Amino acid sequence: MQADTIIACDFLHIDLVDLRWVYALVFLEHGTRRLHIAGVTVHPTAQWTVQQARNLTAELRVHLESLRFLVRDRDSEYIDSFDAVFESESIEVLRTAKRPPRMNAHCERVIGTLRREALDHVLIGNETHSRHILDVYARHYNGHRPHQAREQLPPDAKDPVTPQDDPSTPRGLPQTRVLGGLINEYRYTA
Structure with a gap:
């Protein structure tokens, strides 16, 4: 599948x-809808962006073999060195046309989701606080949040949850609070 x-x-x-x-x-x-927060900064420079690309490729080392295309906009922080990081991994960089939000729709959608589900509900004080909020949300997004394109599985899930054979057997449904209760996660227990 191309995605x-x-x-x-x-x-x-x-x-x-x-x-x-x-x-x-x-x-x-x-394809997996896996979210990566590469970094947070007050002043994004071209050199900072290149370093974040290097960090991401190091993090994804084994998984990089399956990736063939990087879709990005024409932001001035994406310089030739940024593209070279991905091209050295045999990933072709595809630039969107000027100002069309639908050409990078999946990424724009996840940014909107980040805002609606987390950022719009929290007063963020500084860069460190924003990094914490984004990291916690990314763990939730990748580990628990269902995605329609993945048959309601989160990105990190390998197999669908199988229903219990005997519905009369009681089982627990403990709740985990994420971001101070802004988001709640639930898991079946035996």
């Missing part, structure tokens, strides 16, 4: 309580 060979990236700006912004570099694997 399994695509990874997309985009910048996300986060409003702080002191009316400043921080920026996060977000990557999304199309």
Whole structure:
């Protein structure tokens, strides 16, 4: 499937309580819907962006073999060195046309999801706080949040949950609070 060979990236700006912004570099694997928060900074520079690309390729080392395309916009922080990091891994860089949000729709959608489910409900104080919120949310997104394209499985799930044979047998449904209760996760227990 072609979607399994695509990874997309985009910048996300986060409003702080002191009316400043921080920026996060977000990557999304199309096939698995796995979310990667590459980094957060107050001043994204081209060199910072290249370093985040290197960090991501090191993190995805084994998994990189299945990726063939990187979809990105024409932001000035993406310089030739950024593209070279991916091209050295045999990943072709595809640039979107100027200003069409639908050409990188999956990544734009996950950024909207990040905002709706987490960032819009939390007052974020600084870069460290925003990094914490994004990391916690990424763990939830990859480990627990269902995705329609994956038959309601989260990105890290290998097999669907099998229903219990005897419905009369009681079982627990413990709740885990994420981000101070902003998000709740549930798991069946025997």
